[in-house]
Amino acid sequence: MSDYLVRATGFNGNVRAFAARTTGIVEDIRKRHGMLNTASAALGRTLTVTAMMGAMLKGDERISVKINGGGPIGSIFAEANAHGELRAYATNPQVHFELNELGKLDVRRAVGTDGFLYVTKDLGLREPYQGSVPIVSGEIGEDFSYYFVVSEQTPSAVAVGVLVNPEDHSIFGSGGFILQLLPGTPEEDIAKIEEKISKLPQVSRLIAEGITPEELIAKVLDNPTIHSKLDLTFNCGCSAEKVGNTLASLGKAELMSMQREEGGAEVHCHFCNELYQFNYDDLQEIINDLDK
């Protein structure tokens, strides 16, 4: 089953909605970084919201999210664009705790509650849009709900979840939805939405059982209309060429000192965990190009 999201509206156009399945991508990231269960849940929840926020963009606009609540996972970074290309990592991927009192992965404990959620959107303007809110929950979904209300003045319900196989740490299911109330949504619709969400089983379990994003939308919206579907893929975008350009920007003196002291250079991509190695001659080539 491939990962994708859908854009929808419901309640006679009063509510805008997104629903996503990210199981495969979170499993890919887990394997790349050897993530443990609680960290996978925190990262997967963050990635799922970021993917849906990416789907709110147009053209070549991009979004990056950073969450740092002072907890043992460190910082979580997630990026997405309007084409459904995603990447994410956590600075400390090997974080796991006992299940919390609700029998769920203790994401709050991994993330912490003393810090901020940062959102940066590159909208092709001179300055990127930047917003940040204090972390109010550490469970990720509630933190984004708070962000949407405070920073974007859009009342939103965010439900995201990741179900992890306790035996081998693999991802059973990852996904979720965002509902956004458009101005003038009648009170009775808001009450209905709240009732539907309160009756909904855990979203991670639904996804693991095979519910599609379309079916998830149908569970939370009255009279839903699906407008479009977007395939989601892991795409780091890093390459030997881009890393070479970064090295070149360090300048000739620095590159020569790397040649002398290390005999080359090793550059590690935080997002995909790829290691780029440049030997003495590779660096010489970059230096020669600088001299041209």
Ligand SMILES: [Zn+2]
């Ligand atoms: Zn990479």
